Amino acid sequence: MKENEMIFGARAVIEAIQAGKEVDKVLIKRDFQGELTRELFAIARETNIPVQRVPQEKLERLTRKNHQGVIAFIPAITYQKLEDIIPFLYEEGKSPFIVLLDGITDVRNFGAIARTCECAGVDAIVIPPKNSVTVNADAIKTSAGALHTLPVCKEKSITDAIRFLKDSGVTVIAASERAEKKYIDADYTTPVALVLGAEDMGVATDNLRISDEIVKIPLSGTIASLNVSAAAAILTFEVVRQRQSSL
Numbered sequence: 572m573k574e575n576e577m578i579f580g581a582r583a584v585i586e587a588i589q590a591g592k593e594v595d596k597v598l599i600k601r602d603f604q605g606e607l608t609r610e611l612f613a614i615a616r617e618t619n620i621p622v623q624r625v626p627q628e629k630l631e632r633l634t635r636k637n638h639q640g641v642i643a644f645i646p647a648i649t650y651q652k653l654e655d656i657i658p659f660l661y662e663e664g665k666s667p668f669i670v671l672l673d674g675i676t677d678v679r680n681f682g683a684i685a686r687t688c689e690c691a692g693v694d695a696i697v698i699p700p701k702n703s704v705t706v707n708a709d710a711i712k713t714s715a716g717a718l719h720t721l722p723v724c725k726e727k728s729i730t731d732a733i734r735f736l737k738d739s740g741v742t743v744i745a746a747s748e749r750a751e752k753k754y755i756d757a758d759y760t761t762p763v764a765l766v767l768g769a770e771d772m773g774v775a776t777d778n779l780r781i782s783d784e785i786v787k788i789p790l791s792g793t794i795a796s797l798n799v800s801a802a803a804a805i806l807t808f809e810v811v812r813q814r815q816s817s818l
Contacts, residue, residue, distance in 0.1 A: 576708070577633070577634065577642050577644060579634070579639060580638065580641055581608065581610075581641045584611060588614050594618075595620075598633075599625070600626075621700055646705055647718075648711075648718060650725040657669075666814075670803065671696075671732055671766045672697065674769045675704050682710040685721055686714045696724070697764075698723065729778055733782060734781065737781070742764070743766060744763060744765055744766070744782065748787050748795060749787070760814055
């Protein structure tokens with residue numbers, strides 16, 4: 572993380588948030604207390620920005636500058652809103668193709684997924700603000716620059732995003748090794764959103780429950796799951812295959 576992608580000090584972070592600057596997350600020294608701390612937590616809660624208390628040593632490892640006990644991280648891109656993208660796609664006569672990442676925390680997987688999505692013509696990637704990757708320099712590098720062109724939406728939660736997509740006429744299909752239906756048996760020719768989870772946890776149960784369909788990629792080996800970026804490639808290009816075949 573480069574220092575020009577950080578803001579130091581509680582007051583500076585508060586002012587940046589108040590000014591509408593996008594902030595991915597805030598780290599605050601574990602024993603930092605006082606009125607400014609309460610104000611920072613309050614405004615972060617209002618704007619859905621994660622705040623984490625950490626040891627002084629972690630802050631020192633991130634920067635040699637005078638951080639005053641608080642470091643905020645600035646995203647390397649401007650996040651977009653799903654509620655703006657979906658109507659625009661419909662107005663353009665397009666069939667939306669969205670990928671939602673539920674609990675993906677590995678930045679290299681994220682970059683690889685973004686590269687695949689850009690190549691497959693995905694209209695946007697959706698991530699939540701907490702327990703998730705963010706767009707940083709490492710992600711952009713791994714994506715081969717795809718994250719500079721592919722819209723990324725940071726929504727309040729994946730659950731809310733799924734509900735919005737369903738209300739907008741988008742079929743939401745989640746991937747899970749516990750599914751009965753094979754991925755090739757689903758129809759991706761209509762407006763569609765794919766939900767992908769991390770290899771260890773998978774898609775959250777609540778999100779599986781509200782998805783329209785759950786599909787699996789059949790495996791023949793002894794390993795229980797694919798790397799999520801590999802799964803993303805298989806699923807996104809099945810969408811491409813079906814849509815091209817239907818033309």
